[in-house]
Amino acid sequence: MSFTKTTEQDSHYNDLEKMSVNEIISHMNSEDKTVPIAVEKALPLVEILIENVVKKMKDGGRLFYIGAGTSGRLGILDASECPPTFGVPNDLVIGLIAGGDSAIRKAVENAEDSTSQGWMDLKAHNISEKDVVIGVAASGTTPYVVSTIKRCNEEKIITGCITCNKNSPLSIAAQFPIEVVVGPEFLTGSSRMKAGTAQKLVLNMITTTTMIRLGRVKDNKMVDMQLSNNKLVDRGVKMIMNELNVTEEEASQLLEKHQSVRKSISYGRKQ
The missing domain is CATH 3.40.50.10490 (Glucose-6-phosphate isomerase like protein; domain 1)
Structure with a gap:
């Protein structure tokens, strides 16, 4: 060849x-x-x-x-x-x-x-x-x-x-x-x-x-990303706000509690 x-x-x-x-x-x-x-x-x-x-x-x-x-x-x-x-x-x-x-x-x-x-x-x-x-x-x-x-x-x-x-x-x-x-x-x-x-x-x-x-993406969002800086935390908060139709304060509280966008959304949906 x-x-x-x-x-x-x-x-x-x-x-x-x-x-x-x-x-x-x-x-x-x-x-x-x-x-x-x-x-x-x-x-x-x-x-x-x-x-x-x-x-x-x-x-x-x-x-x-x-x-x-x-x-x-x-x-x-x-x-x-x-x-x-x-x-x-x-x-x-x-x-x-x-x-x-x-x-x-x-x-x-x-x-x-x-x-x-x-x-x-x-x-x-x-x-x-x-x-x-x-x-x-x-x-x-x-x-x-x-x-x-x-x-x-x-x-x-x-x-x-x-x-x-x-x-x-x-x-x-x-x-x-x-x-x-x-x-x-x-x-x-x-x-x-x-x-x-x-x-x-x-x-x-x-x-x-x-x-x-492998299920590491939801819709078109990086819901499993590491929250390693302020930019990514802000992005995570916006994802949660959009998915759950909640305020920025509520989304921030969820993210602070669960330290994961995916887990925050999952918990919020169960409420």
Whole structure:
């Protein structure tokens, strides 16, 4: 099967340093507009992977993202947003990055080239057949990710991936691959741009849809969100006011008592 790294091909734009600011951002914007179209083409694959994630989570499993560099950071970002947004435990969705937590802020030399560390990182979280592991790699060739997905397959763990090259080693290794082919970057090889945007869009779909299917959303509201700051408390109060048709003071009292939008609404309905 032929494999071409479109993420590494030359930009369609030359002499970037000679462009005005307006020209640069206009061309970047034109390229960015192509990303949702590429994601749309991959939706059937996204759906299949999500169905498998939901099934495993309903049976007590967890979701792991594993990546390096920008891809690893995006996985960690998505995972870290799940507890505050949906009120789930911190270890339900876990993001792992080559080089460990220090690599979130600063690149760790040669970390992504390891073919054994990824599995060791998963073992530290007691990975099992109940879980799902999704490799995130724009290139689809990162050794840290590809080797881990292959090992997960051997251990009968469901695997998926998000990559931006067609027929990559990662796509071939993963049981449920998602390929979002966005083409060459505006800045040649800078896959933090269109490829990163594409990955973020797909990650949003995976966790948000999964949490909706797990009952963590009511109507279109985040009723299980953590009330970690004043903005979120105010949002919670407004949700309760709208759902129960009560005053702001009554909603605030309910929220203060139950410390949960869902529980406040449930209690209010019983009164």
